[in-house]
Amino acid sequence: MxxxxxxxxxxxxxxxxxxxxxxxxxxxxxxxxxxxxxxxxxxxxxxxxxxxxxxxxxxxxxxxxxxxxxxxxxxxxxxxxxxxxxxxxxxxxxxxxxxxxxxxxxxxxxxxxxxxxxxxxxxxxxxxxxxxxxxxxxxxxxxxxxxxxxxxPSPLEPVSVHRQKFAAKGLNDHDLVTLLGAHTIGQTDCRFFSYRLYNFTTTGNADPTINQAFLAQLKAICPKNGDGLRRVALDKDSPAKFDVSFFKNVRDGNGILESDQRLWEDSATRRVVENYGGNFRGLLGLRFDFEFPKAMIKLSxxxxxxxxxxxxxxxxxxxx
Incomplete structure (x- = not known):
């Protein structure tokens, strides 16, 4: 009911x-x-x-x-x-x-x-x-x-730019994070994030926001000078199921795209990620199930x- x-x-x-x-x-x-x-x-x-x-x-x-x-x-x-x-x-x-x-x-x-x-x-x-x-x-x-x-919006852009682009469409920070939750299903190519693994800074270091254990996994999937077209799930835990694990990944430094992981660094978007990706999976899953349709209706x-x-x-x- x-x-x-x-x-x-x-x-x-x-x-x-x-x-x-x-x-x-x-x-x-x-x-x-x-x-x-x-x-x-x-x-x-x-x-x-x-x-x-x-x-x-x-x-x-x-x-x-x-x-x-x-x-x-x-x-x-x-x-x-x-x-x-x-x-x-x-x-x-x-x-x-x-x-x-x-x-x-x-x-x-x-x-x-x-x-x-x-x-x-x-x-x-x-x-x-x-x-x-x-x-x-x-x-x-x-x-x-x-x-x-x-x-x-580009996965290479910071949250500030995404915020401007979403605002131009009448969408706020809450809508931004909620709609990016669609990344709980889907894949991307190694070429769109491999720079985070091997050449994030001028000294060739990896992006420090990536969880170290996950970094090793990503390097195994996307080796340096490997096949840039190899597909990788945007949600490492349940890539075929529309749930809140994407937000848990962002919380834990396991975001694939740079723009996804940056949601954790911005104070406003971080609060929304925390709301969806907390420890009470069932309750928060229902909240995301309620909020995502509202954001989609607004977007559409x-x-x-x-x-x-x-x-x-x-x-x-x-x-x-």
Missing amino acids: IVKLGFLVILGMTLAVNAQLKTGFYSNSCPTAESIVRSTVVSYFNKDPTIAPGLLRLHFHDCFVQGCDGSILIAGSSSERSALPNLGLRGFEVIDNAKSQIEAICPGVVSCADILALAARDAVDLSDGPSWPVPTGRKDGRISLSSQASNL SVDVKTGIDGEIRKVCSRFN
Whole structure:
């Protein structure tokens, strides 16, 4: 009953985030839309569970450039999708598949931006994370430029820069840490953090914030001059489960990306990490399960296009 009550609170909050978005937006115009998205995500997830963090990241990258308008889905040599920070994104085929199924039943009704927001929610749920009512009603944007991808947070940037970039989207420190908790699932390449192991300072030392035992493990996985494309889990303890162990890793000096570990050094973000990564796993796990949906609803309402401000694409990878 407590959990159900919590989600009723979240549901009430969605209506206040953006008055033009609402849960069940397609209940009359395309009542099977959400179930089609869900079944599509399930189909891909059952074949490859790593698609879950891919879909979550795809939605995050979409919302940080031009807002949550599906602009990341546009293919092209100068589109947002082609920008350097987006080259490793995955899950486009899941969105395209769901869109084609929906178009066959409800042509010109459901936006690609909404399909992506729903797929991200389903990806978290399938990874033993929370579920939540996704407010829908977004239109697809008509602009997608690789040059605008500089808005995306980089793992090389300090917390102060991330704070500015999140604040520009109406997201605070609590949202920042909560959303980065998505790193409890997913992987990264050795090349994106190996400098922390071998050449963090001018003398070639390792990043002193890395737990020494973990440093040895990382060096074994990512040897100097080794394969920079080798994949490493962002959460060393439960990489396929959406839980609070990511925050425990940051607390204990076991963060993989520099930007993740720096959350422990900033006093404001450290307090949030402590709240999620304390010793009372069950209670804090429930708190994260409650806070993450709220942060995702807030993120998914950033600069959305509604009404006449956008379009409903026929194919997600190209403008009409």
